[in-house]
Amino acid sequence: MASLSLHRTLSSLPLNPQLPNPNPNPRSRSLSPRKTLTLSNAKESERGIEFETGDSFFRRESAVGRDLGVLAAVIHGRNLSRGPRVLDAMCGCGVRALRYLSQAGAGFVWANDAYDGSRGLILSNLAREPRFSPDGERRWVVTHLDANRVLFESYLQRKFFDLVDVDSFGSDSSFLRSSMMALKKGGLLYATSTDGYSSGGHRPQHSLASYGAYVRPMPYSNEVGLRLLIGGALREASALGFHISPLFSYYSYHGPVFRVMFKVDHGMLHENLHYGFISYCHQCGNSQAFPWEKLGQICCPCNNGGVSRSVVVSGPLWTGPLHNADYLTEMLKLAEVWGWAYTKRNGIDLQKLLNQMIDESNPLLPFGYIKLDEVASRAKINSPPVSTMINALQKQGYAATRSHIAPNAIKTNCPMGSCIQIAKELRHAN
Numbered sequence: 001m002a003s004l005s006l007h008r009t010l011s012s013l014p015l016n017p018q019l020p021n022p023n024p025n026p027r028s029r030s031l032s033p034r035k036t037l038t039l040s041n042a043k044e045s046e047r048g049i050e051f052e053t054g055d056s057f058f059r060r061e062s063a064v065g066r067d068l069g070v071l072a073a074v075i076h077g078r079n080l081s082r083g084p085r086v087l088d089a090m091c092g093c094g095v096r097a098l099r100y101l102s103q104a105g106a107g108f109v110w111a112n113d114a115y116d117g118s119r120g121l122i123l124s125n126l127a128r129e130p131r132f133s134p135d136g137e138r139r140w141v142v143t144h145l146d147a148n149r150v151l152f153e154s155y156l157q158r159k160f161f162d163l164v165d166v167d168s169f170g171s172d173s174s175f176l177r178s179s180m181m182a183l184k185k186g187g188l189l190y191a192t193s194t195d196g197y198s199s200g201g202h203r204p205q206h207s208l209a210s211y212g213a214y215v216r217p218m219p220y221s222n223e224v225g226l227r228l229l230i231g232g233a234l235r236e237a238s239a240l241g242f243h244i245s246p247l248f249s250y251y252s253y254h255g256p257v258f259r260v261m262f263k264v265d266h267g268m269l270h271e272n273l274h275y276g277f278i279s280y281c282h283q284c285g286n287s288q289a290f291p292w293e294k295l296g297q298i299c300c301p302c303n304n305g306g307v308s309r310s311v312v313v314s315g316p317l318w319t320g321p322l323h324n325a326d327y328l329t330e331m332l333k334l335a336e337v338w339g340w341a342y343t344k345r346n347g348i349d350l351q352k353l354l355n356q357m358i359d360e361s362n363p364l365l366p367f368g369y370i371k372l373d374e375v376a377s378r379a380k381i382n383s384p385p386v387s388t389m390i391n392a393l394q395k396q397g398y399a400a401t402r403s404h405i406a407p408n409a410i411k412t413n414c415p416m417g418s419c420i421q422i423a424k425e426l427r428h429a430n
């Protein structure tokens with residue numbers, strides 16, 4: 001009965017995106033007051049695309065996240081008969097919408113932002129792209145509605161998207177399910193969270209509210225933030241009978257911002273869910289992943305198999321791979337062809353970032369990373385250089401690479417005790 005009346009309510013809303021509601025009153029808890037991180041009416045340029053930011057929320061440092069979104073959209077579009085249909089659900093000044101149109105060859109972009117004061121700005125930014133295709137079809141529309149309303153209406157109208165981009169403030173958890181409902185089979189969801197509170201582990205009630213997981217402080221909390229987001233998406237997907245796979249997961253300390261590009265497929269996975277718990281032992285510095293069935297048997301080797309008070313557990317969250325190496329390789333090739341690969345933006349080299357993400361996808365590498373400061377403090381020595389430590393670990397047969405999340409950390413399958421030993425030997429070798 002309740003769902004019937006919800007259906008009626010939504011059905012009575014204006015369904016045509018070409019007729020935007022001029023005076024919406026979005027009541028979302030994620031709606032924040034205006035905040036601009038650039039000078040008012042600043043003129044900006046990204047990868048040759050010019051636009052203005054007015055009094056919209058705009059973060060220049062998110063350009064890398066936008067680059068990644070465009071590259072992924074192009075790769076996805078290769079399997080489509082026409083340019084991807086994109087929903088930019090929280091478009092700010094419209095920069096993503098503009099870039100999806102002009103760089104990703106989107107066939108149609110719906111640019112939405114609850115803040116109707118940005119209407120003139122978005123319209124003038126998108127006016128750089130023709131509003132109609134040569135066959136007279138609309139290429140873009142602008143609305144000012146609550147994102148969930150747009151997403152549910154698209155679902156009810158069966159007007160599904162190839163890519164839904166949700167760039168929200170704080171946690172994105174209240175938009176994950178509706179975003180998946182608005183996607184075509186096998187479509188992409190680009191989800192963003194700026195919810196650093198949840199990953200830090202100091203507010204477990206907060207992470208429970210946002211992602212249904214308790215989180216404790218762990219040295220690799222920023223990776224935990226990505227895993228929380230993916231775990232939350234997996235749960236929402238399962239409730240719909242779908243499953244997700246992360247194509248890439250990107251953490252940026254500007255914010256901080258957690259972004260994950262998901263492929264959302266129909267059908268539920270019953271095996272290899274990669275959804276479980278992770279533990280970290282403050283005594284020995286080792287981490288483990290385990291499924292819910294093993295929850296009652298958490299112990300740490302450093303305590304001779306006994307339960308240690310030093311072990312903290314977080315979850316449930318995603319314990320599987322953060323990226324799809326093949327997809328990232330395609331993105332890297334495209335970035336090279338377009339000349340985007342070697343240019344630094346806000347201190348970030350896109351080619352280096354993509355290569356690091358590809359390296360992180362090595363299936364031998366476990367979740368998390370080890371900060372070399374932690375190794376140094378346990379070994380009571382100065383921190384060894386990252387590249388020296390990686391070479392030494394690889395020489396000893398371990399998988400080891402940098403982490404794009406933490407510059408002074410390594411991802412490795414080497415236990416903490418052996419890392420300490422190797423770091424000490426390095427000191428003597430120098």
Ligand SMILES: C[S@@+](CC[C@H](N)C(=O)[O-])C[C@H]1O[C@@H](n2cnc3c(N)ncnc32)[C@H](O)[C@@H]1O
Binds near residue numbers: 057096167
């Ligand atoms: C992080 S900003 C988006 C920035 C933009 N995507 C970019 O790349 O520059 C978040 C935007 O979401 C809008 N917003 C917040 N809550 C919303 C909601 N429930 N529905 C639609 N828009 C919302 C805000 O007005 C704000 O412009």
